[in-house]
Amino acid sequence: MASSETTIEPNAPAQQAVAPQREVMYRHTVAVRLTHWINALIIVLLLISGLRLFNYHPALYWGDYGYNGVPSLFSIAALEDIDTDEPVGVTTIMGHNFITTGVLGVAYDLQGEPVAGAFPKWLILPGGLALARDVHFAAAWLLVLNGLAYLLFGLFTGHFRRNLVPSGAELRPRHMLADIWNHVRLRRQRGAAARHYNVLQKLAYVIVVFVLLPVMVLTGLTMSPAVTAAVPFLFDMFGGRQSARTIHFLVANLLVLFVLIHIVQAIVTGMFNNMRSMITGRYVVLPEEGK
Amino acid sequence: MSLITRRSLIAGGSAAAATLVSGCDQNSLLNEQLLRQILDFGQLMSLHAQRLLLSGQPLVREYTEAEMSPDFPPNGTERPSGIAYFRHMISNFADFRLTVDGMVHKPLSLTLDEIKAMPSRTQITMHNCDEGWSAIGKWTGVPLAHLLQTAELMPQARYIVFHCMDEMVRTPDNSGFYYESIDLFDAMHPQTILAYVMNGKALPVAHGAPLRLRVERQVGYKHAKYINRIEVTDRLSHIAGGRGGFWEDRGYQWYAGL
Numbered sequence: 001m002a003s004s005e006t007t008i009e010p011n012a013p014a015q016q017a018v019a020p021q022r023e024v025m026y027r028h029t030v031a032v033r034l035t036h037w038i039n040a041l042i043i044v045l046l047l048i049s050g051l052r053l054f055n056y057h058p059a060l061y062w063g064d065y066g067y068n069g070v071p072s073l074f075s076i077a078a079l080e081d082i083d084t085d086e087p088v089g090v091t092t093i094m095g096h097n098f099i100t101t102g103v104l105g106v107a108y109d110l111q112g113e114p115v116a117g118a119f120p121k122w123l124i125l126p127g128g129l130a131l132a133r134d135v136h137f138a139a140a141w142l143l144v145l146n147g148l149a150y151l152l153f154g155l156f157t158g159h160f161r162r163n164l165v166p167s168g169a170e171l172r173p174r175h176m177l178a179d180i181w182n183h184v185r186l187r188r189q190r191g192a193a194a195r196h197y198n199v200l201q202k203l204a205y206v207i208v209v210f211v212l213l214p215v216m217v218l219t220g221l222t223m224s225p226a227v228t229a230a231v232p233f234l235f236d237m238f239g240g241r242q243s244a245r246t247i248h249f250l251v252a253n254l255l256v257l258f259v260l261i262h263i264v265q266a267i268v269t270g271m272f273n274n275m276r277s278m279i280t281g282r283y284v285v286l287p288e289e290g291k
Numbered sequence: 292m293s294l295i296t297r298r299s300l301i302a303g304g305s306a307a308a309a310t311l312v313s314g315c316d317q318n319s320l321l322n323e324q325l326l327r328q329i330l331d332f333g334q335l336m337s338l339h340a341q342r343l344l345l346s347g348q349p350l351v352r353e354y355t356e357a358e359m360s361p362d363f364p365p366n367g368t369e370r371p372s373g374i375a376y377f378r379h380m381i382s383n384f385a386d387f388r389l390t391v392d393g394m395v396h397k398p399l400s401l402t403l404d405e406i407k408a409m410p411s412r413t414q415i416t417m418h419n420c421d422e423g424w425s426a427i428g429k430w431t432g433v434p435l436a437h438l439l440q441t442a443e444l445m446p447q448a449r450y451i452v453f454h455c456m457d458e459m460v461r462t463p464d465n466s467g468f469y470y471e472s473i474d475l476f477d478a479m480h481p482q483t484i485l486a487y488v489m490n491g492k493a494l495p496v497a498h499g500a501p502l503r504l505r506v507e508r509q510v511g512y513k514h515a516k517y518i519n520r521i522e523v524t525d526r527l528s529h530i531a532g533g534r535g536g537f538w539e540d541r542g543y544q545w546y547a548g549l
Contacts, residue, residue, distance in 0.1 A: 053422075053423065054423070056422040056423060057420075057422045057423035057424050059424075064354070064358065064360075064417060064425065064427060065360035065417065065424075065425050065426050065427050066424055066425060067360070067362070067364045067420075067424035067425070067426055068364065068424070069362055069364075070360070070361075070362075128542070129421065129422065129543075130538070130541070130542040130543040130544070131542065133421065133543075133544065134330040134333065134334065134544065135330065137333045137334070137337055137549060138329055138330045138332060138333025138334075139333075140333070141332070141333050141336045141337070142333075223419070223549070224341070224548060224549035225351060225417070225419050225507060225508050225509060225510065225548065225549075226341040226344070226345060226508040226509065226548030226549060227341065227344065227548075227549065228351065228352065229345060229349050229350065229351040229352075229507070229508045230341075230344040230345055230347075230349050231344075232351075232352045235352060241417065241419065241425050242425060245423060
């Protein structure tokens with residue numbers, strides 16, 4: 001007994017030097033975690049129902065009016081090759097045509113049969129227009145209520161000020177470039193730097209929370225004839241009802257881009273650790289390298 | 292691109308109708324009761340929030356002639372089938388009568404000329420289809436409020452139901468005709484009119500001749516066309532499917548301000 005204790009003791013400090021005690025911090029409050037996962041579900045519902053709605057009139061215009069026959073900025077159509085009778089998916093962006101069969105305009109079902117439809121069936125809410133409208137509007141209400149709860153929390157607890165708003169030092173070009181270089185190398189944050197969001201992360205969250213999501217809500221409201229009766233300024237703000245619809249679609253794409261990058265980042269910077277911190281709040285801070 | 296001809300649009304109103312019922316069935320996997328409650332919550336929130344927003348009864352934006360869209364696609368039926376409507380068409384609606392009945396003290400039966408002799412309102416407004424497109428047209432018609440005041444509503448009157456001449460679905464009991472309904476909040480709005488002139492000409496058949504509703508704060512399917520009877524009522528449950536409209540009976544929202 002006594003001899004074994006003496007063999008361990010000299011080793012203990014040496015082990016600590018190689019692998020110091022891992023530090024667990026409480027990273028996400030209950031409010032942030034709860035609103036985050038509710039929001040994630042809502043965004044999925046809004047996206048699939050929104051694409052279902054888009055498929056009923058898969059063209060985007062600028063100004064107040066827009067319908068079949070008015071030149072569009074963007075459209076997706078299912079045409080037919082007259083030689084083979086095969087359907088062809090054609091996406092038109094600012095007058096330039098692209099054949100997008102298999103992805104947009106025409107997709108293939110499980111039996112390999114071509115199916116016409118702007119966005120493919122596997123990506124959109126099943127059912128018709130009435131259900132898509134119901135789901136989209138109910139989810140939009142939940143987005144607003146959940147968003148308001150998050151905004152109130154963020155304002156009153158100082159979450160925005162402490163964790164989201166970048167400091168002046170962080171916004172200096174030298175720091176920004178260093179952070180971009182860290183992202184390019186997919187480098188994980190360690191030590192003190194891992195205890196808070198990095199500057200690109202802060203900017204992404206600030207833009208999503210304070211710019212993109214409010215623009216989505218406002219452009220959505222601009223499409224409502226009842227809302228614009230009370231607030232006609234919305235037309236002037238976005239350049240007309242069809243412009244608002246176009247902006248709604250473009251910003252939805254930016255949000256999808258954000259979510260994809262967000263998911264990739266969550267995986268490459270330690271999926272298990274990130275998921276645990278977003279579910280239980282606890283986050284393991286990696287020690288500084290070379291210490 | 293020369294090898295390819297443009298055939299038809301991917302989805303139209305009739306396609307929407309076809310997928311509608313099956314859409315509800317496909318979701319039976321989910322807890323339908325709960326799902327329905329969440330969806331109804333969304334509808335209820337929209338109705339109450341928008342009614343609050345519109346409590347001052349503001350007018351929708353009206354446009355100048357220069358801002359009108361060069362064309363205006365017809366919404367829904369483009370020509371009612373059946374000999375009765377065809378006779379009206381070829382006689383230029385000479386024998387047409389609009390009936391106003393139900394919970395009114397003075398039921399009306401009006402010819403088109405009598406309606407045109409009533410006070411009229413002309414407005415250039417935007418039409419919003421629930422599929423996403425919009426067009427701007429110029430409408431002239433009699434304010435619905437004037438018609439209802441002439442017929443003198445009973446105190447218990449709550450809903451205005453528009454019965455139409457276009458039969459959407461053939462049924463033995465003739466219940467497949469298009470119909471729509473609004474409540475007094477929208478019926479009494481100054482821009483809610485029964486239009487008989489569109490873009491300076493007699494209302495075309497494709498747009499609902501001889502009379503169509505303009506209810507500017509709601510989307511396309513609420514704007515009933517080919518109206519020949521206005522029924523004033525205190526509830527909607529006794530008419531057709533009981534949900535206040537042809538599309539409403541098939542899953543669409545009764546309130547369509549968005």
